[in-house]
Amino acid sequence: MSDEFINFISRKNFCGTKEWAHKYISNYYAKEFGDKREQNLVFVELGVRDGIDLTMFADWLYKSKVIGVDIDPITEYSYRGYGKWDRRESGYGKYDVKFNELNNIDFIQADAYNIDTVNKFDDLSIDYLIDDASHILKDQIKCLKLYYPKMKKGGKVIIEDVGYKYHRTEPGTPDEAISALRNQSKDLYDFKLFDLRNQTNYSYSILIELQKR
Numbered sequence: 001m002s003d004e005f006i007n008f009i010s011r012k013n014f015c016g017t018k019e020w021a022h023k024y025i026s027n028y029y030a031k032e033f034g035d036k037r038e039q040n041l042v043f044v045e046l047g048v049r050d051g052i053d054l055t056m057f058a059d060w061l062y063k064s065k066v067i068g069v070d071i072d073p074i075t076e077y078s079y080r081g082y083g084k085w086d087r088r089e090s091g092y093g094k095y096d097v098k099f100n101e102l103n104n105i106d107f108i109q110a111d112a113y114n115i116d117t118v119n120k121f122d123d124l125s126i127d128y129l130i131d132d133a134s135h136i137l138k139d140q141i142k143c144l145k146l147y148y149p150k151m152k153k154g155g156k157v158i159i160e161d162v163g164y165k166y167h168r169t170e171p172g173t174p175d176e177a178i179s180a181l182r183n184q185s186k187d188l189y190d191f192k193l194f195d196l197r198n199q200t201n202y203s204y205s206i207l208i209e210l211q212k213r
Contacts, residue, residue, distance in 0.1 A: 148188055
């Protein structure tokens with residue numbers, strides 16, 4: 001089923017940092033969502049930037065409710081010189097389907113870690129939540145606590161790019177960030193690490209899956 005997911009998005013020319021930079025699609029998302037196309041899920045992504053990844057997930061999970069949260073509006077912006085592909089239409093990725101062409105997407109422009117934003121979601125309502133927002137460790141820890149009541153039992157919080165801010169501006173290492181998230185989640189979630197640093201050129205190609213007990 002993971003091949004079906006990859007073939008589906010490849011036919012629509014998906015290209016985004018979740019795969020070319022970090023290999024998250026081939027190592028995690030294709031396997032996780034490959035058999036869920038027909039399910040009715042509530043899928044939330046914190047930090048959606050130009051909406052390319054959110055649109056891709058919504059296109060595949062066409063029976064699901066897909067909700068993006070970002071402090072900035074979803075905008076298509078011009079090429080910014082990162083290479084890899086032609087970004088004349090969007091800043092970080094491309095997909096042949098546009099955000100506003102799908103009926104199963106909602107967007108909330110707000111601070112994802114603000115309690116008023118969190119409370120827009122019902123308790124026990126979310127099946128999947130991706131934290132791809134600030135990449136700051138304290139916010140990732142906050143996410144685990146704030147959204148815990150909103151997750152269904154067995155629901156999964158997925159934290160991407162663990163250690164990114166350490167890579168940029170903060171003291172410490174990505175391994176210390178992994179340890180901190182493991183410790184903070186131990187009473188709430190089952191912890192699973194996808195360390196893809198040996199497959200990429202990025203020291204923060206690290207994804208953590210946390211399943212609510």
